[in-house]
Amino acid sequence: SYETITAEANAQGHKGVTLLTINRPQALNALNSKVLEELIDAFAAYQADGSQLCAILTGSGDKAFAAGADIKEMSEKAAADFFLDDFFSPWTAEIVKKTRKPWIAAVNGFALGGGCELAMMADFIIASEKAKFGQPEIKLGVAPGMGGSQRLTRAIGKSKSMEMCLTGRMMAAEEAERSNLVARVVPHEELLAETLKTAATIAAMPPMAVIANKEMVNSAFEMTLDQGLIVERRIFQILTASEDKAEGMAAFIEKREGQWKGR
Ligand code: HXC
Numbered sequence: 001s002y003e004t005i006t007a008e009a010n011a012q013g014h015k016g017v018t019l020l021t022i023n024r025p026q027a028l029n030a031l032n033s034k035v036l037e038e039l040i041d042a043f044a045a046y047q048a049d050g051s052q053l054c055a056i057l058t059g060s061g062d063k064a065f066a067a068g069a070d071i072k073e074m075s076e077k078a079a080a081d082f083f084l085d086d087f088f089s090p091w092t093a094e095i096v097k098k099t100r101k102p103w104i105a106a107v108n109g110f111a112l113g114g115g116c117e118l119a120m121m122a123d124f125i126i127a128s129e130k131a132k133f134g135q136p137e138i139k140l141g142v143a144p145g146m147g148g149s150q151r152l153t154r155a156i157g158k159s160k161s162m163e164m165c166l167t168g169r170m171m172a173a174e175e176a177e178r179s180n181l182v183a184r185v186v187p188h189e190e191l192l193a194e195t196l197k198t199a200a201t202i203a204a205m206p207p208m209a210v211i212a213n214k215e216m217v218n219s220a221f222e223m224t225l226d227q228g229l230i231v232e233r234r235i236f237q238i239l240t241a242s243e244d245k246a247e248g249m250a251a252f253i254e255k256r257e258g259q260w261k262g263r
Contacts, residue, residue, distance in 0.1 A: 004035045006060075007042045009052055014196050016203030018046045018055040020103075025061030031114045032070035040094045047099050050262070053207055054199040055103035057122060058192065059115075065107040065131070066115030071140065088114075088145045096121045102202055102214050106195040107131040107182070112170070117146035120155060123214060125182040126198065127173045128191040133181060136168035154221060155181050206244035207262040212236075 004024050011019035020042050022029040029035075039057075046055045059065040069088075081087070091114075105111075105122035112134045119125050119133070135148045143149065144165065153161040156179040164171060173185045186194045202210060212235045219231045239245055243263045251258035 002038045002042070004032070005038045005042060007045070009046075009049060011056070012196060014200040014203070016051065016053040017196060017199040018049070018052045019196070020046070020055060020057045021060050022057070022066055023060045025059075025063070027070065028064035028067035028110060029059040029061070029115070030067050030070040030072075031118065032073045035070075036090060040090060043095050043099050043103075046103075047101060053101055053203040053205070053210055055099075055101070056106050056192075056195050056199050057103060057118070058106040058195070059108055062109065064110040064115070065105070066112075066118055067110045068113030068115050068136075069146070091118065091121065091146050100211050100214070102210060104195055104199055106191055107133075108188070108191055110134075110170075113137050113144070113148070114146045117144060117148045117151065120147065120151040120181075123217075125176075126191065126195045127176060127182040127185050128188040129173050129185055130188045131173040131176065131182070131185070132170040133164075133176050134168060134170040135165045136170075138165060139168045152181075155179075206242070206248060206258065206260045208242050208244060209239060209248075212239055 004022065006021045006023050008019045011017050020039065022031070022035060022039075024030060024035065043055070046052055077087070102123045105119040105125045107119050107125055107127040109128070109130055110132050111119045112132070113136055116133045116135055135144050135152060137143050137145070137148070144152075149161070149165060152164065160179055163169070171179070171181070173182070176182045177185045216232050216235055219228045223231070243261045244258070247260065248258045
């Protein structure tokens with residue numbers, strides 16, 4: 001059991017869906033070292049559990065997904081501490097890189113600074129109408145440190161990203177959808193139900209194909225078009241050797257649901 005998050009496998013009866021919730025509503029779910037430590041553990045457990053195939057990360061309470069890295073904790077650190085500890089490095093190294101199965105950020109309110117950056121680490125974002133995104137670090141005399149300048153720019157382009165980072169302004173859900181930062185905006189009260197439904201759809205897919213699709217799309221951000229097309233084609237070719245490919249195609253032809261083996 002955790003202090004700052006909750007984790008539920010087969011969340012609310014949704015088979016294969018793990019729900020992770022940041023649970024520091026009194027601090028608007030600000031991300032301190034304990035949250036990081038516990039999320040690393042919870043993501044590793046999700047990745048290791050063969051019965052789970054899609055995760056959701058959300059924030060508790062009605063106001064925030066996460067209002068950023070914990071400013072009180074950071075205010076006590078010296079530059080040498082940030083540098084020597086390579087502060088913020090584990091978010092990408094331990095969570096993004098080691099989680100091969102998909103996870104969705106369900107953004108239920110403020111996603112600011114590290115909170116916006118954490119949401120952008122997810123495979124995609126579903127946002128409530130009340131969601132607000134921003135990189136306000138400049139107002140604290142610093143700058144994004146968990147990927148904001150890179151992932152936001154890739155998501156919404158230079159002009160909007162530059163404006164957001166330089167002014168620290170917030171972007172509302174409607175603009176975030178128009179700017180391709182989020183996959184979908186849903187009514188606030190329906191956020192969790194809608195995200196659970198989407199996650200359950202993914203969790204019902206053939207597992208190797210789920211992991212392969214995630215890997216392929218991510219390749220588009222890491223390599224040239226030629227390299228990415230080769231990765232795609234090779235992964236496709238490998239999947240054709242799976243039992244689930246034979247089952248999936250047979251099920252289509254026989255007009256029935258596929259029964260996945262995960263092999
Ligand atoms: C620590 C935080 C926090 C944060 C909010 N709180 N954000 N604590 N770190 N990032 C705490 C407040 O101190 C307060 O606690 C409680 O949460 C409620 O916040 P309020 O400000 O009273 O709420 P409200 O007036 O509704 O304003 C909401 C808000 C504001 C607009 C989201 O809280 C805000 O601007 N927060 C900071 C956002 C931010 O700058 N994030 C980026 C952080 S830097 P108390 O105990 O006082 O009641 C970052 C990466 C840095 O993420 C990289 C640099 C290396």
